[in-house]
Amino acid sequence: MTALSAEGRNGNYPGKGIGQPVGVAVLGMGTVGTEVLRLINEFSGSLENRIGGPIDVRGVAVSDLSKKREVLEKFPDITLTDNARELIDRDDIDVVVEVIGGIDYPRELVLAALNAGKSVVTANKALIAAHADELSDAANAAGVDLYYEAAVAAAIPVVGMLRRSLAGDQVQRISGIVNGTTNFVLDAMASTGASYEEALAEATRLGYAEADPTADVEGHDAASKAAIMASMGFHSRVTYDDVHAEGITNITADDIAAAAEAGFTIKLLAICERLIDDVGNTSVSARVHPTLVPNDHPLATVDKSYNAVFVEAEAAGRLMFYGNGAGGAPTASAVLGDLVGAARNKILGGRAPAENPYAHYPVADFGDVPTRYHIDMSVVDRAGVLAEISRRFAAQDISISAVRQEESGEHSRLIVVTHQSLERKLAAIVDELRDIDEVKSINSVIRLGA
Amino acid sequence: MTALSAEGRNGNYPGKGIGQPVGVAVLGMGTVGTEVLRLINEFSGSLENRIGGPIDVRGVAVSDLSKKREVLEKFPDITLTDNARELIDRDDIDVVVEVIGGIDYPRELVLAALNAGKSVVTANKALIAAHADELSDAANAAGVDLYYEAAVAAAIPVVGMLRRSLAGDQVQRISGIVNGTTNFVLDAMASTGASYEEALAEATRLGYAEADPTADVEGHDAASKAAIMASMGFHSRVTYDDVHAEGITNITADDIAAAAEAGFTIKLLAICERLIDDVGNTSVSARVHPTLVPNDHPLATVDKSYNAVFVEAEAAGRLMFYGNGAGGAPTASAVLGDLVGAARNKILGGRAPAENPYAHYPVADFGDVPTRYHIDMSVVDRAGVLAEISRRFAAQDISISAVRQEESGEHSRLIVVTHQSLERKLAAIVDELRDIDEVKSINSVIRLGA
Secondary structure (H helix, E strand, C coil), X not given: XXXXXXXXXXXXXXXXCCCCCEEEEEECCCHHHHHHHXXXXXCHHHHHHHXXXXXXXXXEECCCCCCCCHHHHHCCCCEEECCHHHHHHCCCCCXXXXXXXXXXXXXXXXXXXXXXXXXXXXXXXXXXXXXXXXXXXXXXXXXXXXXXXXXXXXXXXXXXXXXXHCCCXXXXXXXXXXXXXXXXXXXXXXXXXXXXXXXXXXXXXXXXXXXXXXHHHCCHXXXXXXXXXXXXXXXXXXXXXXXXXXXXXXXXXXXXXXXXXXXXXXXXXXXXXXXECCCCCEEEEEEEXXXXXXXXXXXXXXXXXXXXXXXXXXXXXXEEEEEECCCHHHHHHHHHHHHHHHHHXXXXXXXXXXXXXXXXXXXXXXXXXXXXXXXXXXEECCXXXXXXXXXXXXXXXXXXXXXXXXXXXXXEEEEEEECCEEHHHHHHHHHHHHCXXXXXXXXXXXXECC | CXXXXXXXXXXXXXXXXXXXXXXXXXXXXXXXXHHHHHHHHHCHHHHHHHHCCCEEEEEEECCCCCCCCHHHHHCXXXXXXXXXXXXXXXXXXXXXXXXXXXXXXXXXXXXXXXXXXXXXXXXXXXXXXXXXHHHHHHHHHHCCCEECHHHCCCCCCHHHHHHHHCCCCCEEEEEEECCHHHHHHHHHHHHHCCCHHHHHHHHHHCCCCCCCCHHXXXXXXXXXXXXHHHHHHHCCCCCHHHCEECCCCCCCHHHHHHHHHCCEEEEEEEEEEEEECCCCCEEEEEEEEEEEEECCCHHHHCCCCEEEEEEEECCCEEEEEEEECCCHHHHHHHHHHHHHHHHHHHHHXXXXXXCCCCCCCCECCXXXXXXXXXXXXXXXXXXXXXXXXXXXXXXXXCCEEEEEEEEECCEEEEEEEECCEEHHHHHHHHHHHHCCCCEEEEEEEEEECC
16 A cells, blocks of 8 residues: 555546636735736637646635736636635636635635645645645545645746656755845845845845845745755655744854855755664754855855755756746746646646655754854964864864964954764854853854755 | 647546556666666655556566676566567556667657557657657557656756646747767866867766767757757757757867857857747747857856756746756656656556647748857958958848957957847858958857857
């Protein structure tokens, strides 16, 4: 018996037949929903050829019925409603596109749609990262599709690549820049010398950061994407709560300058890893934190609000995917690609590969994750300090990769870069250093390695 | 009626059911076939979970039965035969993996397999680029899958991205480095100053070039890939014969040095474009030629034998994919991803999106393709030469973007970079320049623009 038998079907997902229209409901008409409708209208002929029958948008749910929405002029016969539930329950809706955002309300709607036998396409990373288990179970029980390519890095086909292209391989590691706002801010700091606050203000002014940028700058958005990538890549359940997330709010212009001097660029990375411990047990890790990326690594050169994802697989080796990770049109492109897949299955029968956490690897405690630290501290300027600090690292069995010492006023600035060790041991040595007389202050601690 | 109705089915592709084994025949045991078998054995548990039933390799066809093949020890019950046809005809074979290479013989085998209702996975770019129409028709008539991700850039999921991820978008342009051998040679020339012959010898020594490198260095291999990418990206039929292909055999160390001085890197690009003429008619172009790529373009930094493909789509914007474009393991990874897809459809029912040339755009004549020329010539060293040459360009309505003139012995070296014009007009002006007294020699003509 395989994990797929949980699908409750036995190889029989018949379609409605070539030429039949596919009834679609779109929930939400923000930037993405509007763009989805615009593209469905613009590409209607090619979509029909690719699907085997026409896309028939039969209803759109919005929260504010009074708002003027130009694109709807192209869809004169649709139902415009503020009652999404009613739309979902209609018999002539085959596929539901959810682009509302949030968690609780869309969860209720997506579950209702799946339970009613409708396939669902969603761009909602927070929803999938929190409730993939429940939603997958519902899709499997109903024998319908649940697609969410747009939830990770918009038009960059990260989900499809993990779901299909690497289906015959074993993914070892995924690391990527999956949040455009923070990449814009860090890139602006690096290229102009601006402070975090200045760069964020510029990002807000240009529309790259939302009015409340918390979800982006604190790493929450990237954490959702890390959970989804780890779940798909390692065939194990990793949720948002399993992801250790640190944002970029503590990164200073000094940190960026020091990194540049040492040949690194600071990027907010989502890192998903398969770990094997000393006795051969496998676990998985998903984390988000600012990271010193060597300048010759392809991720270091990803500028502006672009996203890029690196994947290492046993047979495929290293792959990188690069593109627009956000924005109305790129997100809508991913939604439409999924819609074609879901609609095609409604016509021709069959199901897309469902998320399948058959491997059931546990999520490693963050303290057990191997990493490297770049520690920037101010130390008293006298002989023997480096010897004392080195002795402390050695006593904790942490190997030092490089040390740089600079005069800086009355104190010396000392930068220590470690070799790989466990997160908990590295965090402990930093705590220890804070307490010794020779160290006046720990200026920054940033992890290293893409 | 849509193009899919040619499939001859009406939305009913039932599967054999969860838990049933999928019988597989592997044709060919070269580097790729051997690696495919190794990975099927290594990943058997995870493959079963992803597919819904076990992969059962029931037969392997080879040309030389006497050769010792270690990996077969892992498959004690299989049929090893030199009669591929017999294997294909067996009732217990559901999916045929073709990794023989060549065109006529695999064509016969793949057709026989499709006609017998077996799905086919192939890594054979030459076969697909020459016979996609015939093979697609056979797959459609039988209602089975024909997959060939490994035919373009090995583990980089270019085919899947065009087939599925961008299914809701409109691809405008694809440009890529899709031949590892030529990229290795050009990169070696650029980084060491070596001549073409020296760099090719080094590539051969290191195993990046075959004993007979013709198909690679003359651009034939890249042309097959261009035909496949253009067909999938533009939903039109583009075959190998439709692709204008120029190789790298005329590129000199001087060309590379001059390019570097002007801020360019010479790459062998496969370029697929959607063109719209003055009266609004659409055509498509697929071509392969050495190209001056600006150093700040991501394709310029693709080194060694790596491949990378750039895609521009209307909604998605610019996407790039990078990775190993050749080699046993990366190619086998792509074959296995396809095998999982084909096997899954055999178990659960349904079909993968078939290639669908519904748009029927004609292939543009190469002379009608817009491009830019970088012309390096030796001219007599006297006043008025530049004026005369400029006049000739203006008379042909070709606009000049930049001119660089250098003393070089008794003659001047003159480099002219044009703005975009039609290939036929640019080729004509070069012919004209060859015949005028002021031009002593045309040293090189290289197209520009990634």
